[in-house]
Amino acid sequence: MASLVVFALAYTLSQFFRSFVAVIAPELSADLGLDPAGLGTLSAAWFIAFAAAQIPVGMALDRFGPRRTASLLMLAAVAGALLFAAAHSETEAVTGMALIGLGCAPVYMAALMVIGRLYPAERFATLSSAMLGFGAGGNLLGATPLAWAAGLLGWRGAITGVAGLVAVSALLLALVVRDPPALAKKTSGGFGETLAGVAQVLATRRLWPLIPITLVSYGIVATMRGLWAGPYLAEIHHLDPVARGNALMALVVAMTVAAFAYGPLDRLLRTRRGIVAAGNWVAAAALVLLAAAPAMPLAAAIALLMTVVGFGFNYAVLMAHGKAFVPPHLLGRGVTVMNLYFIGGVGLMQVGTGRLMGWARAEQLDPVTAYRLLFAALAALLIGSLLIYRLAEDAPP
Numbered sequence: 001m002a003s004l005v006v007f008a009l010a011y012t013l014s015q016f017f018r019s020f021v022a023v024i025a026p027e028l029s030a031d032l033g034l035d036p037a038g039l040g041t042l043s044a045a046w047f048i049a050f051a052a053a054q055i056p057v058g059m060a061l062d063r064f065g066p067r068r069t070a071s072l073l074m075l076a077a078v079a080g081a082l083l084f085a086a087a088h089s090e091t092e093a094v095t096g097m098a099l100i101g102l103g104c105a106p107v108y109m110a111a112l113m114v115i116g117r118l119y120p121a122e123r124f125a126t127l128s129s130a131m132l133g134f135g136a137g138g139n140l141l142g143a144t145p146l147a148w149a150a151g152l153l154g155w156r157g158a159i160t161g162v163a164g165l166v167a168v169s170a171l172l173l174a175l176v177v178r179d180p181p182a183l184a185k186k187t188s189g190g191f192g193e194t195l196a197g198v199a200q201v202l203a204t205r206r207l208w209p210l211i212p213i214t215l216v217s218y219g220i221v222a223t224m225r226g227l228w229a230g231p232y233l234a235e236i237h238h239l240d241p242v243a244r245g246n247a248l249m250a251l252v253v254a255m256t257v258a259a260f261a262y263g264p265l266d267r268l269l270r271t272r273r274g275i276v277a278a279g280n281w282v283a284a285a286a287l288v289l290l291a292a293a294p295a296m297p298l299a300a301a302i303a304l305l306m307t308v309v310g311f312g313f314n315y316a317v318l319m320a321h322g323k324a325f326v327p328p329h330l331l332g333r334g335v336t337v338m339n340l341y342f343i344g345g346v347g348l349m350q351v352g353t354g355r356l357m358g359w360a361r362a363e364q365l366d367p368v369t370a371y372r373l374l375f376a377a378l379a380a381l382l383i384g385s386l387l388i389y390r391l392a393e394d395a396p397p
Contacts, residue, residue: 003066003177004127007111008134010074010169014104015138016146016162017046017077017097018222018346019252022230023146023245024155028093031155036231036361038090040354043227045094047347049101051340055198057106058336062197062329065179066110074170077103081163085156103166108135110177112335116323117180122267122397124323129263129316136259139225139252147245197330201337206325209392212385214318214338215345217280220287220378221312222346223353225251228374229305235367237298247302254310262314266397272321273394276314277386283312284382291375294368312382315342324395353377 021028021043029039053073060069080099087093108131115127141162149158201207225248233239233247262279266272286307294301319338326334353374360370 003114004111004131006169006172006176007070007107007114008131010070010107010173011111011131011135012138012141013077013162013166013169014107015135016142017081017100017104017138018142019139019226019248020142020146020159022226022228022248023142023241024150025227025230026234026241027150027155032087032090032093034090035358037354037358039231040227040350040352040357042090042094042097044347044350044354045097046101046104047222047343047350049098050105051344051347053102053105054109054336054340054343055333057109058198058333059195061106061110061113061332061336066106066113067173067177067179070106070110070177071170071174073106074103074166074173076100078163078167078170079103081159081166085159085163109332109336109339112319112323113332114177114180116331116335117328125266125272125316125320125397126263128319129259132313132316133256133259133263136252136256139255140249143249143252144242144245147241151241197333198337201326201330201334204325206393207322207338209388210318210322210338211341213276213280213389214322214341215348216381216385217276217283217312217318218315218342219345219349220283220382221255221309221315223349223378224305225255225309227350228353228357228371232294232371233298233301236295236371237301239298247298250302251306251309254306255313258310258313259316262317266317266320270396271394272317272324272396273389273392276318276321277389279311279314280382280386283308284379284386286311287375287379287382291372291379294371294375320397321392321395349378349381 021039025039028034028042034042057069077100080096080103083099084093084096087096111131112128116124119127146158149161153161229248229251230244233244239247262275265275269275286304290301290304319335322338323335356374356377357370360373
């Protein structure tokens, strides 16, 4: 259990870096000269680097174990946070974000490997959801507390402080985490054997109908919470930084409640596909309403944003759905391939939505029209992926 506590602390910091840009986006844009496309690229750099690292991370988890893989790579996040805090150009900031993404890449996957190997299979969704719930504390840190710290120390000072916390977390991972015992089936063969395991996961046909919803669902949650909710609340509802932080805190509460609520549902309802589909249909409906009236009253807008990120945050159940089709000796590679789809989808969505909003500004569209297009595009992507997900085989616990 001590290992899971340390992983939860590290994952809290990983979640912080997924979402903090939304709170200080106007200040970053002013200091670094970022337009909407540049802001999207900056936020996406974390997710793209994170996603690109997933296959190597999966190999390392199966070959070297969670402790060494997670603790050593988190040192890259320390370096990235310090570089980001000192950045004076878009290139420096993007490089820092990419290093942070690389350093955070193994944390949740290493925790899932420990859960998957040391705990009963029927508890996988519950424990992984609990990890998400505790990790959501990072989103809390990236809301009002970050806005307050940035007001007191400047955003550079605030991020420098977070870099120190990441260094402490890396040390705790190295000292406290214990690797699961080795399986009877050898998982530490040569590079060719390791890569063949990745190919086996990618070739698993039962996973294919899950790919679109995996790419899109969490991508929308992370893109709304971590990138566009803040600018939307600033441009359409004219909230100052602290008010934005308070509003984004409400979104974090919705995500935290969802993480704990979704965990036991698969055991209670005996379905994973049904839970994921129902939650995402509700999120899609909320996006359609936001697209229909972006300038709705503030309370209604926040309620719908909470609905999108709360009902859409069924990451752990969808991960459990995919894990059910992966053999135990490929667990590290299996969960990281799934996470590649999750996080890669976020990166693609943030770059794509950044381009969309940049185009809207270039065409001199008013902000209401621009956000109408944004919400409509996200709704269309989610609905399309849900239609494909209907073809997936269910995997009740």
